[in-house]
Amino acid sequence: MNLAQALLSGLLIGGVYGLFSIGFSLAFGVMRIVNFAHGGVVMLGMYVGLYAFDASGIDLLVSIPAALIAGGLLGATLYVTFYARFVGKATLQQLLLAIALGLIIQVLAQMAFGPNAQSIRSAWGSQYLIIGTMFASYAQIAAFGVAVVATLAVEALLHGTRWGHAVRAVADDAEAAGIVGLDAQRINLGAFSLSCALAALAGSVLVTYYPVSPPVGFGLMPIALIATVIGGLGSVKGAFFGGLICGVVEQVASTAWTPALQDVPLYALLLIFLAVRPFGLFGRPSAH
Amino acid sequence: MMTRFSFNWIGIACVLAVASLPAWPFSDSYIVAAVIRTLIFIALGQAWNVIAGIGGQLSLGHGVFFGLGAYATAILFNLWGVPPWIGVWAGMLAAALVAVAIGGITFRLRGVYFALATVVISLAFEKLARFFVDLTGGDAGFALQFLGDSWWGLQSREPTPFLWPALALVVGYYMLTRWLLRSRFGLELQAVRDDEDAATAAGVAVFRTKLMGLLLSAVMTALVGTLHVQFYLTIDPGNAFGLFQAVQIQLPSLIGGLGTAIGPVLGGAVMIIANEATNWASSRFDVPGLDVLAYGGLLLFIVIRAPEGLSGPLSAMLRRRPR
C-alpha cells in the first residue's frame, strides 16, 4: 500500500466516521447530551443493514430508509424514557446513564445476534474500482456518497428550515427559546431522534464493507469523540470534517506504522487539540 | 450526638470483625479471598470518589491509574527483579505523571473535556498494552513470577496475609476522606465541584485544586493497583484499562453515595454481593454477559431512581432518629 492509497481509503472511511459523528455532535450541541450509547445505535444499524440484505436480499441502498426509521424510533424511545431528564448539562449521571445504555445494548445485541463478527457479501461490495495504482470498492464509494449527501441534508435542514432554526435557537439558549414560545422538549425529541437515525444510517452503510459484532459499538465511540472535538463540540459540519481527518490519519498511520496502533495518533491528535484549540476547527472560543 | 456515637461503634465493630475473620469458625480461604476482593473494590471506589465525588471531575478512565500501578509493579518485578515495595512507588509516580498530563491539558477547560480525555487515554493505554507484548504480555496479560510465600516479593500461597493490608487501606482511605471533607483542600475541591465561578470568586485557585485532587486520587488508585496485582498475581489490558473496569471503579461510590466517606464502603459491600449473585447465575444458566447486563441495569437504576445512593436515605434516617 502506498500513501496515496492510504489517503483515498482514509477519506472514504472517514466519510462514514463523519456521518456517525455528526449525530453524536448534534445531540451534544443541542442538548448537551454526551451519548456514549451512540456507537451502540450505529452497531444496531449495521445489523439492520446486514439482515435486510441477507434475509430478503434487499439492496443496501434500499435498506437505508429502514435504518433511518429504526434508528429514529429507537432514538425517540431512548429520549423519552431516559435522556429527557438529563437535557442541558453533561452531568456525571447523564454520562453514566449513556454508558449503562451502551452496555445494555451491547449485551442484548450479543444475545440476539451472537458474539461473532458477521459480514455481508453485497453484490457490489466485492467489486473494485481501479484508478491508476489505487483502488476502492464500490461499497466504500457508495457509503462515502451517502455520508456526504446525508451531511449536506442535515446542514440544509438546520440552516434552511424553520425547524432547523428552532433547533439552533434551543441549542443556543433553551430558556430564551421557551420564552419565544418554542417547545424545547418537542424540538429536543426531534433532534435526538435525528441523531440516532443518522447513527443507524451510518451503521447500515458501514456494514457493506466492515464486519459487525456487538462490541463494535463501543469500539467506534473514541472516533466519534475525537472527530467531534476536532471539529468543535456541537458543530455538525465540524464533526464531518473531524471524521474525515480521523479516517485519513488512521489509514496513514496504519500504512506507515502498524495497523494495531492505527488509532494511537488519533488519541495524540485529540490531546493536541484539547491543549491548543479546544473549541475545534469550527467551534467558537467561549467567553472564558 | 447519640447517633454519631453509635455509628462510630458500629464501624469499629465491623473493622474488628473483618480483621479477626480468619479466626472465625465458619471462615475458610474462599471467604477470606472474597472479603479481600471486596476490600480492593472498595478502596478503588474510595480513590475515585476523591476526584469525582468530592472534586466533581468526571473521570471515566480511572483504569489508567489502576493499570499503571499494577503493570509498573509487575513489570519491574518480573523483568528486573525489583520488589513490589519499591515497584509500588514507581506505579504511583507513573500515575502521578499521567494525572498531571491529563489534568494539565484539560483542567483549564470546562465541561466534558476532562471526561472525554480520560476515556480516550484509557483506550490508548489499552491498545498500547495489547501491542507491546514483550513488556506487558499483550492480550493474554501478565502473570507475576510466583515465589510462594515470600516477604521479599510480598507474595503468599494463602489469601489471609493480604486481608490486613487491604483492610488497613480501606480504613486509611476512609479516614483520609473524612479528613478531606472538612479540611481546607477538601472544602476547596467541593467548592469547585459545586460552582467553579463562585469558587474563583471566593479566591480558590480552581485549576490547581482540580489538578491536586486528580493527583491524589490517581496515586491512591495506583496503590490499589499494586495490591491488586500482588493478590491476584495477574493483570491484563482489559482488566487494567478497559471501559468495564472504569465503570466498576465508579459503582461503589455511586451506589453508596457520591462524595461521602461511607458511600464507597457501603456501595462496595453491596456490589460484591450483586457480583457473586450474577457470577453464580451466569454459570448456572449459561448466559454470557449476564454480569454486564446486571451492572448496566444497576447503573441505570441508580442514575434514575437513587441518584444520591444508599447513604442519602440512610443518613436522613439517622438524622431523624433523635427527635
Place this chain on the structure above:
Amino acid sequence: MAAFLLEVADVSKVFGGLVALKSVSFAIEEGEVVGLIGPNGAGKSTLFEVVSGGMRPTGGTIRYQGEDITNLPAHLRRRAGMSRTFQKIRLFNNLTVEQNLAVAAMQSTPAGRTWKSEVQSALIRLRLTGLVDRKPSELTLADRKKVEIGRAIVGHCRMLMLDESLSGLTRDEADDLVGEILALNRDLGVTILVVEHVMPVVMAMARRLLVLDYGTIIANGLPAEVARNPDVITAYLGTKKGAT
C-alpha cells in the same frame, strides 16, 4: 489628587460581533460608594466580569491599588481584597453556610487572624449565626443573598462589587440589606460598587453614579446631577424598563 483604588481605562469587550463595552473609563477612590446603573443589556454585568477577572477585556487596562491587574487571574484579585457577587446567586449548594464562608476565609485570612474568627465575625455582622449548619437550599432568598455577601466580605475585603443584590427582595428585606451594606462601608471602610435597578434605592445608597448605556459611560457624577442629565433620561425613556 487622591490615589485611586480602582482605575478602569479605555476598557472594551467584544462578544463575537457584539460590542458589550466600548472604551469604558472611570476611577473609584478608596471608601467611596458608587452606583452603576443602566438599562438592561447595557453591559453592567460584563463590566463586573472584566473588573473581577471572570473575563479578559478585549482592550484597555484595569488598575487596582495602583497596580496593573488586567492579566491577573480572578482568584488572586479576590485574595487581594476585590470581591464580587453574581447577578444570579451562586453558592456552594452542598456545603453549609459556615463552610461557604470558610472556603473564602481560608484563601485570604489577614495576618494575625484566623479563618475561624473571620468567618465568625462575618456571620455575626450579617446575623447569620443561627443558620451556620444549613444548606443554601434550606434558606430564604434574602438569607442566600446574605450568604453570598458574607462569602464576598469574609477574610481580606477592600472593595465589594454587588450585582443587583436587592432584586427579588421585599421592601423590608431590601432596606435591611442596604443597611448592612452601608455599615460595611462605614465600619470597615470597604469601597463599594453596586449595580441596582431600583432608582430610589441606588440614589439613597450611592454618593456617585456611573451610567452605562450600550457599553459606554454616558454620565458620571452626583446622583442628583445624573438624574437631571438629558442623555440619561433618553437612555431610560428609550427602554422604559428599569427606571422606576
